[in-house]
Amino acid sequence: MTTTHETSHPTDPRPAVRCGIVPPYLLQALASSGEPHLEERARETLRLDQLRYEEHAREHSLRPDGARVSRRANRATTEAPNRVVHDAGGGTTLPGEKVRAEGEPATDDTAVNEAYDGLGATWDLWNAAYGRNSLDDRGLGLVATVHYGTNYDNAFWDGSQMVFGDGDGVVLLGFTRSLDVIGHELAHGVTQYTSGLVYQDQAGALNEHVSDVFGILVKQRALGQSAEESDWLIGAELLGPDVKGVALRSMKEPGTAYDDPRLGKDPQPGHMRDFVDTDDDNGGVHINSGIPNRAFHLVATTLGGNAWERAGAIWYAVITGDIKADCDFATFAALTEAAAVAAHGEDSEEARAVRDAWAQVGVTNETGGAAGGGSEREPAPAPAPTPSPEPEPSPVPAGGEPGLVQVRRTGGFAGQVRERTVRLDELPDDDATAWRTLLASPTLMALAQGRMIPDAFRYGVSCDVPPVDVTIPEPALPEGVRELFDRTLEA
Numbered sequence: 405m406t407t408t409h410e411t412s413h414p415t416d417p418r419p420a421v422r423c424g425i426v427p428p429y430l431l432q433a434l435a436s437s438g439e440p441h442l443e444e445r446a447r448e449t450l451r452l453d454q455l456r457y458e459e460h461a462r463e464h465s466l467r468p469d470g471a472r473v474s475r476r477a478n479r480a481t482t483e484a485p486n487r488v489v490h491d492a493g494g495g496t497t498l499p500g501e502k503v504r505a506e507g508e509p510a511t512d513d514t515a516v517n518e519a520y521d522g523l524g525a526t527w528d529l530w531n532a533a534y535g536r537n538s539l540d541d542r543g544l545g546l547v548a549t550v551h552y553g554t555n556y557d558n559a560f561w562d563g564s565q566m567v568f569g570d571g572d573g574v575v576l577l578g579f580t581r582s583l584d585v586i587g588h589e590l591a592h593g594v595t596q597y598t599s600g601l602v603y604q605d606q607a608g609a610l611n612e613h614v615s616d617v618f619g620i621l622v623k624q625r626a627l628g629q630s631a632e633e634s635d636w637l638i639g640a641e642l643l644g645p646d647v648k649g650v651a652l653r654s655m656k657e658p659g660t661a662y663d664d665p666r667l668g669k670d671p672q673p674g675h676m677r678d679f680v681d682t683d684d685d686n687g688g689v690h691i692n693s694g695i696p697n698r699a700f701h702l703v704a705t706t707l708g709g710n711a712w713e714r715a716g717a718i719w720y721a722v723i724t725g726d727i728k729a730d731c732d733f734a735t736f737a738a739l740t741e742a743a744a745v746a747a748h749g750e751d752s753e754e755a756r757a758v759r760d761a762w763a764q765v766g767v768t769n770e771t772g773g774a775a776g777g778g779s780e781r782e783p784a785p786a787p788a789p790t791p792s793p794e795p796e797p798s799p800v801p802a803g804g805e806p807g808l809v810q811v812r813r814t815g816g817f818a819g820q821v822r823e824r825t826v827r828l829d830e831l832p833d834d835d836a837t838a839w840r841t842l843l844a845s846p847t848l849m850a851l852a853q854g855r856m857i858p859d860a861f862r863y864g865v866s867c868d869v870p871p872v873d874v875t876i877p878e879p880a881l882p883e884g885v886r887e888l889f890d891r892t893l894e895a
């Protein structure tokens with residue numbers, strides 16, 4: 405055992421995914437909301453997200469298959485939180501200036517104190533309720549950065565630390581305001597160290613679900629709320645005062661969290677019959693998580709009392725048990741039932757509550773998994789194995805118009821598909837020249853050989869003359885090329 409990493413940036417042991425609390429479909433909606441202030445802020449957030457993810461992908465050898473890699477040996481000698489909060493001062497350099505370490509008094513910066521307290525409440529839940537010593541059960545230090553970017557509309561776990569933006573101040577407020585959001589992001593860290601759920605399709609929706617579950621449990625425990633008393637809302641404190649909605653997600657009633665001209669309507673389903681079959685958002689990970697979220701809410705409220713003690717303990721047993729990284733809904737449901745039976749018996753109140761809840765959301769062995777029903781869908785695209793050196797045939801019939809290029813962006817957390825077909829001579833001269841150079845060179849094909857990375861945007865470029873049809877994972881894109889794609893999409 406020679407894992408000794410003593411860098412200022414903790415080394416993560418698992419394939420990390422960048423996990424922003426605001427899915428791209430919301431950011432995209434803001435970016436085209438017709439309000440210049442919001443549009444500018446949302447675009448800036450999307451841009452910074454992309455930069456962050458590229459940087460992260462370079463720093464951490466992300467593995468697309470979710471395979472486990474060895475954990476570092478840094479177990480603390482005593483079990484207590486070890487928090488450090490930094491201030492990025494509106495910049496994007498992480499971790500930023502250290503402003504409050506463990507045991508230090510509160511500062512006059514609300515965001516700093518909210519982050520510090522939220523990290524503490526999260527550590528407390530995992531430790532007091534489940535005997536877990538931090539995210540990795542080895543006393544991992546909890547690192548957070550506040551005031552990241554300018555009016556940054558997001559918060560995320562980058563595989564090593566928490567990052568909080570201040571929001572645009574109109575639709576979305578400061579991201580340290582919601583305790584469940586802090587708990588959600590840190591739970592991605594726990595998943596990283598435990599189940600390693602792949603951030604794609606049903607496993608990805610379960611990854612999101614697990615974060616919502618333990619995020620809401622952090623809030624409930626900190627507030628002393630029983631299952632009945634909780635609002636079961638994720639991100640309620642983030643919405644600006646005139647936003648038509650109550651939160652970013654509702655675990656109780658998925659699909660009802662907001663309906664706002666700038667945000668669109670909450671797209672979450674609460675039943676398997678409404679499962680959203682999409683290639684976007686890594687297979688709708690932020691959308692379909694509504695289905696298991698509602699199941700958890702049903703279990704928790706059926707059992708009553710403190711959800712972290714009853715329903716939460718069953719879920720904790722599952723994520724730390726014999727769960728596979730590519731687990732689907734039906735398998736997860738079966739694992740929760742098995743955990744309830746193991747702890748409480750076949751005919752226990754717990755086992756019945758779990759069985760009933762999954763049945764109510766339409767997840768059964770017959771319909772919830774790969775066997776069929778609403779969840780059956782094409783397998784995810786293979787992680788760009790060994791691409792052919794030859795260009796793939798273009799779907800556009802031969803003889804098409806020279807200089808006509810289609811750019812399509814999918815992926816991201818839940819990103820809307822953005823697509824545009826342009827004539828190059830409609831573009832500014834510099835961009836048209838850049839496109840002609842790019843299309844004529846082997847660059848695009850080379851870039852298309854980059855690995856598929858969970859959570860990354862994917863840019864598709866197709867052109868008839870010359871024949872080009874490629875899909876490129878965003879982290880593989882040089883900044884200049886990505887900016888050209890984005891300008892073209894927005895032109």
Ligand SMILES: [Zn+2]
Nearest residue numbers: 423424612615
């Ligand atoms: Zn998440």
